[in-house]
Amino acid sequence: MAALDERDDILGRARVRDNDDLRAYYDDLAGMETGALWTVANDIEPWEPNPSSAPVIWRSRDLRAQVLRSLELVRPEDAGRRVVYLRNPRRREVSAACGWLFSGIQVMRPGEAASAHRHAASALRFIMEGAGAYTVVDGHRIDLGARDFVLTPGGCWHEHGVAEGGEVSMWQDGLDIPLTNALEANFYEVHPDNFQSSNLPPNDSPATYGGPGLLPENDGWAKPYSPLLVYRWGPTREALENYARVTDGSPHDGVLLRYANPKTGGHVMTTMGAAMQMLRPGEATRAHRHTGNVIYQVAEGRGHSIIGGVRFDWQEKDIFCVPAWTWHEHANASGSDPAFLFSFNDFPVMEKLGYWREQALEENGGHQAVTANG
Numbered sequence: 280m281a282a283l284d285e286r287d288d289i290l291g292r293a294r295v296r297d298n299d300d301l302r303a304y305y306d307d308l309a310g311m312e313t314g315a316l317w318t319v320a321n322d323i324e325p326w327e328p329n330p331s332s333a334p335v336i337w338r339s340r341d342l343r344a345q346v347l348r349s350l351e352l353v354r355p356e357d358a359g360r361r362v363v364y365l366r367n368p369r370r371r372e373v374s375a376a377c378g379w380l381f382s383g384i385q386v387m388r389p390g391e392a393a394s395a396h397r398h399a400a401s402a403l404r405f406i407m408e409g410a411g412a413y414t415v416v417d418g419h420r421i422d423l424g425a426r427d428f429v430l431t432p433g434g435c436w437h438e439h440g441v442a443e444g445g446e447v448s449m450w451q452d453g454l455d456i457p458l459t460n461a462l463e464a465n466f467y468e469v470h471p472d473n474f475q476s477s478n479l480p481p482n483d484s485p486a487t488y489g490g491p492g493l494l495p496e497n498d499g500w501a502k503p504y505s506p507l508l509v510y511r512w513g514p515t516r517e518a519l520e521n522y523a524r525v526t527d528g529s530p531h532d533g534v535l536l537r538y539a540n541p542k543t544g545g546h547v548m549t550t551m552g553a554a555m556q557m558l559r560p561g562e563a564t565r566a567h568r569h570t571g572n573v574i575y576q577v578a579e580g581r582g583h584s585i586i587g588g589v590r591f592d593w594q595e596k597d598i599f600c601v602p603a604w605t606w607h608e609h610a611n612a613s614g615s616d617p618a619f620l621f622s623f624n625d626f627p628v629m630e631k632l633g634y635w636r637e638q639a640l641e642e643n644g645g646h647q648a649v650t651a652n653g
C-alpha cells in the first residue's frame with residue numbers, strides 16, 4: 280500500500296495499516312477479482328484533481344522543419360492525413376497532447392486533397408500558414424487563410440485540400456479523440472465516394488451566419504454545434520481590439536473572447552470550446568487554475584507563460600498546454616505590440632457534467648514562484 284499522505288491520516292480517510300492478516304485477506308480478495316476499497320480509496324478519490332499531463336511547449340522553430348519533412352515522406356492518400364501529432368510525455372498511451380485532447384500539425388501542398396471521412400470525435404483547426412487551403416464540412420466548402428479557425432464537428436463528413444496555385448499550408452488540428460475513446464464511443468467511416476459532392480455555394484456558412492449579431496430567420500438549424508463553421512482572423516482581431524478599448528479585461532486572461540455558436544451563444548461544439556485572447560502591451564496576468572485542459576497556439580507576438588511553476592517562453596506559432604487544475608499566468612514580452620493567443624479546451628464537458636471549478640492564486644500578488652524553465 281502506498282505511504283499515507285499526511286493529510287490522509289485523519290478520521291474520514293482510509294488509514295488502515297498493513298499486517299499479515301490483512302495481506303492474506305487482500306490476496307484472497309484479489310483471487311476473486313475483488314479488493315478492499317480502503318486500499319485504493321485515497322488514490323481514486325484525491326483531495327483535488329491530480330492531472331495526468333505535463334505542461335509542455337512545442338516550439339515552431341523545432342517542429343516546423345520536421346512537419347515539412349513529412350511532405351517528402353508520405354502522400355496524403357496513403358497517410359489518410361499527413362499529421363505530426365503532439366504527444367504529452369505523460370499521455371503517450373492515449374496519444375493525447377493534454378488531458379483527453381489530441382492535437383497535431385497537418386501539412387498539405389498545392390493540388391493535394393485528402394479524401395473525406397467522418398468520426399464521432401469532433402475536430403477543429405487553426406490555420407498556421409499558407410494560401411489556398413480549404414475544407415469541406417458536410418458539403419459546405421470553406422476557404423481558409425492564416426489564423427482562421429474552422430470547425431469539423433463530430434459526425435460531419437470532412438475533407439481538406441490546398442488549391443492548385445496555392446501555397447504549402449499548415450494548420451493545427453485539435454480533436455477530442457482521447458475523450459471519445461475513453462468513453463468508448465468513437466466511430467470512423469470513409470466516404471463511399473472518397474470525396475463529397477455538393478451544390479452548395481462556396482463559403483455559404485460564413486455568408487449566412489458571419490454577420491455580427493445577425494441571424495437568418497427560419498433557417499431550420501437544429502444541430503448541436505455552431506452553424507458558423509469558420510471564424511476569420513480579421514474580424515476576430517478587430518473584435519478584440521474594440522473590446523480592449525472598453526474593458527479592463529480579466530485578471531487571468533487579459534482581453535479574451537470566446538468563439539461562440541451564434542444560435543445559442545454557447546460553445547462552438549458539444550465537447551470542445553475555443554477562444555482568442557489579447558495580452559495588451561506589457562500585460563502580465565495573475566495566476567489561476569481550473570478544471571479542464573487547454574491547448575494554446577501563439578497567433579501573434581511573443582511572451583511567456585508560467586504553468587505549474589515552469590516558465591515557457593513563446594513566440595508566434597508555438598503551441599503549449601495547460602493541464603487541468605494547474606496554476607497558469609501569461610505575459611506579453613512587448614511593451615508596444617499586443618500578443619494574441621488562440622486556445623481550445625474541453626470546458627463544455629466540464630460544464631455539462633457539473634465539474635467546472637476555478638480558483639485564483641491569492642499568494643504573492645497572484646504570481647507563482649518560477650522553479651524551472653521549460
Ligand SMILES: [Fe+2]
Nearest residue numbers: 396398402437
Ligand atoms: Fe477527421
Ligand SMILES: [Fe+2]
Nearest residue numbers: 531567569607
Ligand atoms: Fe485559464
